[in-house]
Amino acid sequence: MVATRLIFVSGKGGTGKSAVAAGLAITRARGGESVLALDMAVSPGLATHLGSKRLGYKPIEVRDGLFAMSVNRAAALDEYLKLQLRVPQGAPTKQIAGVLNLLADTAPGVREIISVGKPVHETWKGTWDTVVVDAPSLGQFRSYLRAPKTIAELVSTGNVRRQARALEETLHDSAVTSIVFVTNPAELPINETVESIDIMRTESLGPRPTIVMNRLLPAGLIDPDQLDALPPGPVRDAAELQTRLEAEQAMWVEAIDAAWSLPYLRGILTPHEISLQLSDAMGPVE
Amino acid sequence: MTTRTIIVTGAGGVGKTTISAAIAASLATRGLRTLVLTIDPAKRLADALGIRDLGDEPEPVAGQDKMWAAMLDVSASWEAIIYRYAEPDVGDRLLVNPYFRAIADRFPAAQAYAAGERMAEYIESKQYDALVIDTPPSGGGIDFYTAPARTSDLVSGKLLKWLTGSHFPGRSVLYRFTAKPMLKLADTILGGPMLSGVADFLLDLRTMYENLSARSRTMERYLRQATTVVVTTADPTPVYETKRFFHQLGGISIVPAGIVFNRALPLDWIEAASKPIRGVPDADLRARARVNLRTWAAEARRQADAASELAARYGVPMYAIGLSTPVPDDLTGLRDLVETTDLLKDLGF
Numbered sequence: 234m235v236a237t238r239l240i241f242v243s244g245k246g247g248t249g250k251s252a253v254a255a256g257l258a259i260t261r262a263r264g265g266e267s268v269l270a271l272d273m274a275v276s277p278g279l280a281t282h283l284g285s286k287r288l289g290y291k292p293i294e295v296r297d298g299l300f301a302m303s304v305n306r307a308a309a310l311d312e313y314l315k316l317q318l319r320v321p322q323g324a325p326t327k328q329i330a331g332v333l334n335l336l337a338d339t340a341p342g343v344r345e346i347i348s349v350g351k352p353v354h355e356t357w358k359g360t361w362d363t364v365v366v367d368a369p370s371l372g373q374f375r376s377y378l379r380a381p382k383t384i385a386e387l388v389s390t391g392n393v394r395r396q397a398r399a400l401e402e403t404l405h406d407s408a409v410t411s412i413v414f415v416t417n418p419a420e421l422p423i424n425e426t427v428e429s430i431d432i433m434r435t436e437s438l439g440p441r442p443t444i445v446m447n448r449l450l451p452a453g454l455i456d457p458d459q460l461d462a463l464p465p466g467p468v469r470d471a472a473e474l475q476t477r478l479e480a481e482q483a484m485w486v487e488a489i490d491a492a493w494s495l496p497y498l499r500g501i502l503t504p505h506e507i508s509l510q511l512s513d514a515m516g517p518v519e
Numbered sequence: 520m521t522t523r524t525i526i527v528t529g530a531g532g533v534g535k536t537t538i539s540a541a542i543a544a545s546l547a548t549r550g551l552r553t554l555v556l557t558i559d560p561a562k563r564l565a566d567a568l569g570i571r572d573l574g575d576e577p578e579p580v581a582g583q584d585k586m587w588a589a590m591l592d593v594s595a596s597w598e599a600i601i602y603r604y605a606e607p608d609v610g611d612r613l614l615v616n617p618y619f620r621a622i623a624d625r626f627p628a629a630q631a632y633a634a635g636e637r638m639a640e641y642i643e644s645k646q647y648d649a650l651v652i653d654t655p656p657s658g659g660g661i662d663f664y665t666a667p668a669r670t671s672d673l674v675s676g677k678l679l680k681w682l683t684g685s686h687f688p689g690r691s692v693l694y695r696f697t698a699k700p701m702l703k704l705a706d707t708i709l710g711g712p713m714l715s716g717v718a719d720f721l722l723d724l725r726t727m728y729e730n731l732s733a734r735s736r737t738m739e740r741y742l743r744q745a746t747t748v749v750v751t752t753a754d755p756t757p758v759y760e761t762k763r764f765f766h767q768l769g770g771i772s773i774v775p776a777g778i779v780f781n782r783a784l785p786l787d788w789i790e791a792a793s794k795p796i797r798g799v800p801d802a803d804l805r806a807r808a809r810v811n812l813r814t815w816a817a818e819a820r821r822q823a824d825a826a827s828e829l830a831a832r833y834g835v836p837m838y839a840i841g842l843s844t845p846v847p848d849d850l851t852g853l854r855d856l857v858e859t860t861d862l863l864k865d866l867g868f
Contacts, residue, residue, distance in 0.1 A: 247532020247754060278756055342621070370531050387617055387716060391707065420845060422532075454811055456804075463808055464798050467791035471812040474784075477844050500817030501824075504755050 236409060239356040241366045243374040244415030245425045249447045251278030252504065253415045253495065254367040256511030258283070262299035264517055266362035270295075271352050272303040273377075279303070279367040284505030300361075304351045306344070310334060313347050317354065318392040342387065345380035346397055353403050371414070371429040378404060378438040407440035414442040416489065418449060418482035423489055446491035447511075448498075450478055522642045523551075524650045524741065525866070528660030529750035530760035534781045537846055538750050539653035540588075541853040545863055547586035548854060551648035554587040554641055556634070575637070583850045587647070589637075594620075596633035604730035609723050618720040630655055631666035635738040642741055649868075652745075660749075660760075661767040664742055667735035746866055747775040751829070752782050753822035758829065765833055775835060776866060780826050783839035784819035792816030838862045 242254035251274075258270035272279035272288055280288045280303070285295045290308040292300035310330060320326050333343065352366045368374045381401035388394045404410055412433075416426040430442055457476045463469040486494075495514050498507050527539040536557055543555035554577050575595050577587035597619075601610045613619045622629050634652070641650050654663045749764060751757040761778065768775065792813045799805040830837045838860040847853050857863060 245532055246530060247752070247757065251756065277759065281755065383621060387621070454807055459801075459804050462799060462801060462804060464796065467785065467788045467816075468796050468808050468812055470785065471788055471815045472808050474815065474842070474844070475811050481845050499814050499821075501821050 237356045237359055237361050238363045239352060239366070239403070239410045240363065240413060241352075241368045241374070241410070242413045242415060243368040243371055243442075244413075244445075244447075245417075245422045246370040248415045248417045248422050249507075250370070250415040251282050251367050252507050252511055253413070253445055253447055254365055255279055255282035255504075255508035256495075256515060257413070258299055258301075258363075258365040259296070259508060259512040260515045260517070261363045261365065262296060263512065266298060267360070268299045269355055269361045269364045270299060270301040270367070271355065271364060272301070272367045273348055273352070274367060274369055278504075281504040282508040284503075284508075304348050306347065307334075309347050309351050312354075313350055313396075317350065317396050342380040342383035342397075343393075345377045346384055346393075346400065349377040349380060349404075350396070350400055353400050356403065356409060371425060375429065375432060375436075375438060378433075379436065404439050405437075410440055412439055412442040413445055415445045415447050416491070417447055418485040420485065423485045427489060444489055444491040446486065446489070446494045448496075449486070449494045450475065450482060450497050452479055452483070454479070522645070522647050522650050523868075524638065524642065524652065524745035526652045526654060526663065526742075526745050526747045527750060528654045528663070528747060528764065529779075530757040533750045533752045533757045534846070535750045536653050537853070538748075538779055538781065538840070538856070539651050541856040542748075542863070543586055543588075543649070543651040544580075544583055544850050544854045545857050546649045546651070546868060547580075547583050549863075549868060550585065551868070552585050552587075552646065553649040553651065554589065554647045555651040555653065556589050556591060556637060556641070557653040577641075580850075591630070591634050591637055593630045593633045596636060597629065600633070600636055600731075601727075604727045604734070605723070606726060609726050613720070613723045616716075616720050616723065618716055619724075622720075629666075629670070631662040632670045634663060635667055635742070636734070639734070639738050639741055660764055664768065664771060664773065667738040667742075670731065670735060743773065747773060748777055748779055748862070749775045750779045750781055752780070753818075753825040758825050761829060762832070775833075777836040777838055777862065778829055778833070779860075779862065780822075780829075780837050780839045782842040783822055783826070784815060784842055786819060786823055788812060788816045788819045789823070836861075836865060 240257065242250050242257065244250040244253075251272075255270065258268050262268045269292055270279060270283060277287055279301065280286065283295045283299070283301050285293070285301060288301050288303035290302060290305045292302040295301045310333060314320050314326060314330055314333065320329060352364050355361060355364050369377065381397040381404070384397040385394060385401075388397075414426050414429065416422045426444065433439060433442060455472045455475050457480075460469060460472055460476065463472055493515065495511050498510055502510070525542060527535050527542065529535045539555055539557065543553045546553040575589060575592045577589040580586040580588050598614060601613050601619075605613060631654075634654070638650065638652055641647060652663075654660050747768070749761055751761040765775065792815075796805050796809055796812075799808065826837055826839070838857075840856050840860060843852070843856070847856065
């Protein structure tokens with residue numbers, strides 16, 4: 234039996250990370266894998282990209298072989314206490330949950346460890362071929378990856394620490410965990426992605442991220458030298474926009490080494506249609 | 520002289536920092552002494568303004584008279600807050616407490632609270648006619664408005680009462696707390712010395728309660744006097760965040776003055792796309808130009824639909840800012856972004 238793969242999809246806000254996460258989950262499921270797509274964000278991004286209604290804590294099948302769920306803190310906390318901390322029989326579980334819940338508002342790392350714990354626990358179960366996580370944007374994602382270390386600094390003994398250590402081991406195991414950063418061929422997304430990769434390496438927060446260049450325009454549609462041959466007004470303005478964007482993107486594509494490139498899908502498309510088209514563009518993965 | 524405050528909020532990646540800098544540069548051009556404060560850790564304002572290593576202290580912006588820029592340093596701001604409001608020995612203890620350090624660095628409300636404190640200081644300095652605040656994207660921007668109250672809650676909080684049995688405990692009650700068998704069990708299961716460390720921290724923070732809550736009320740007053748502008752694009756996530764933000768602000772009776780719709784495409788492309796292209800003899804070029812215009816027009820149509828839905832739902836003015844590429848990195852270009860709209864005129868500038 235092949236071990237479960239855990240794939241976190243993060244990126245700068247606005248680069249299309251939910252769309253890519255959904256597209257990746259669809260691709261894996263189309264390839265015959267049993268897939269869990271898991272949303273760590275509050276927004277309904279993943280649900281709409283999977284063409285589903287609001288997701289709950291219990292996975293639901295959104296298409297053949299593809300299940301989806303959303304991490305809800307109260308439910309995750311409850312499960313964490315029962316399954317991960319193995320609070321002994323007869324202990325006042327409810328009160329301990331109360332303490333932990335209050336701590337989550339105060340002590341750093343507690344909230345994060347409960348949220349990042351869920352996808353890892355799903356991986357440990359061994360029931361999925363792949364767990365795809367729609368993770369928060371870059372800065373917040375790093376604080377999730379940092380949480381096990383933060384906990385280890387603050388707590389010297391006990392189950393929380395032991396649990397945090399096990400999480401960290403899985404998160405750092407590149408045979409299990411992959412990290413995908415979605416970016417766009419523009420200055421700010423590229424700069425923030427490069428900066429984030431550096432911080433990930435310096436703080437050794439996990440495996441080296443794989444870069445997905447999303448929203449790539451078709452190159453060479455309009456030759457800049459031919460702009461003058463077009464009538465002034467919308468026709469020429471749109472052509473000029475296209476050539477400027479192409480030139481800009483050519484520059485930024487050079488700045489980073491992307492493993493895959495995905496097209497910029499424009500026009501009246503639902504989020505679900507976008508993800509299906511991105512999945513088509515991905516082809517069979519790995 | 521009173522300071523006009525403009526708070527610029529919106530989802531991540533919509534161009535808040537650029538818009539904030541653009542508003543500030545335009546106000547400075549009108550002769551108003553203007554400060555722009557960015558809270559975003561990615562130094563995006565520095566990118567947009569071509570200046571790096573911004574700090575807590577406002578720096579004059581080169582090339583723009585009467586404009587200053589500052590970037591929030593959360594840790595430094597909290598240190599200043601602690602030394603201003605805590606007894607010196609408590610301050611020393613808090614600053615080395617690992618919970619304090621971790622909270623100041625990572626707790627989103629701590630970041631928003633520090634920003635609010637900065638805002639209050641800049642207003643009270645009476646050195647600026649206008650203050651433009653670029654808010655952090657966490658929690659869709661609502662954190663900035665709720666942080667003063669939430670921070671008072673934390674200090675007076677449920678957790679402390681629960682740990683110590685009192686809203687006004689002295690340090691000695693810690694001994695009582697460690698004697699509670701249930702909490703002792705919790706510490707054994709969760710791990711030590713987590714609870715006692717948090718309790719220590721909260722007890723010290725508690726001594727600042729009167730000062731912090733008085734300050735929070737002042738900050739809330741400034742927040743209510745400020746003008747809020749929401750920035751969005753036509754992408755589904757920013758549109759969703761905008762709706763959620765309006766809903767949350769409504770809950771605290773704050774109504775944004777308008778929505779800035781960033782990266783908008785010209786609406787006349789929609790109609791133009793259905794007309795034949797004339798005067799281009801090269802058939803291949805004509806076909807390519809047609810495909811190109813149609814593709815962009817479809818995107819313009821999607822944007823128009825999203826914008827009219829938001830306008831109809833909230834009844835606030837929409838200010839479309841055209842897609843410019845690359846994003847302007849000079850002051851003239853920045854000013855032009857907002858000067859093409861009626862935003863500043865409508866805000867009374």
